[in-house]
Amino acid sequence: MAYFSLLKEQLRQIRPQAARFALFTLEGCLLGLFLKEHIVGVAPCYGPSMLPTLHATGDYLLFDRFSHRLGNIQTGDIVLCTSPSDPGKVICKRVLGLPGDSVDIDPRRATTKKIKIPPGHVWLQGDNMAHSVDSRFHGPIPMGLLQGKVRAVLFPSFKLVQGGLQKIGEVYPV
């Protein structure tokens, strides 16, 4: 009995600290969940479709989840997007056209066709045209499918991903 009364006494002493600690932990968890759902994310990305820019064997990408909601998407940005043909898959492509732009569907073909991108859609294409299933196959993709804008490659080698269009020689010196 003496042991239990001692334990009770100790519990009463640490109660304010324990309550503060629990509240602090809860606040931290909530803040973390909010950041993960709405602000930033890290995702692995495999496949040959973005080859000169990203490795085919996989890169870890750091992306933000608010740029596309605020309309901060430019031609040349790399974005993550839910696949139109499989809602469980995420694809990583480059934005090559915004609403109102006219885009060549496939300039390599002899008979090429231009289409105008309807409002609320974007034209996505992989950097490796030979091994990419993208807007040339799906058509313009609704902006509602966008998940985020890639800001950096974290692993295996860190590099910042700049938005917008750049000259190829500046980004990848030959």
Next chain:
Amino acid sequence: MAPSPVFWRRALLLTPPAAYLFASLFPFGRVDGRSMQPHLNPNTNQLTRDVVFVNYWKRPTDYQHGDVVNLIAPHNPHLLLTKRIIGLPGDLILPNPSTGSPMHGPSDPPHPIFIPKGHCWVEGDESFHSTDSNQFGPIPLGLVQGQVQYVVWPPANFGPVRSDIPPWKRKRVL
């Protein structure tokens, strides 16, 4: 006594997580417009808006014919629509012949449309006041956010939202 700077810092840091927690615990939304009459917003005066419970935890592959869903409009990523799923991947759908649909010309009879992999065909129950797949065609299932399961307000409407295709539309699903 004025609140301390520590209080303001904490309040600023915790407002977004609190909003996030609130939105996850109470997934309710208001329905605008008359495209889902007579099931949602049955009043013809359009002064009241129904409050519905939306199930955001459903996987995109679990949707069935007749489910009422919340989806991002393909032509505007900031607009949420409430429609009923009429067709799922692999179905053949005859577009509604009475509402002039760009899916078929004005003179030629409507021809069946194949719903490709990962897409669905959505329509409002009130075909004459609805912007739906008859206008924009099959949409990716990735745009579907959740299933509208219950009407919560007004109390006269309270109850589950049944998932079945209206009988006059069934013969258009081939």
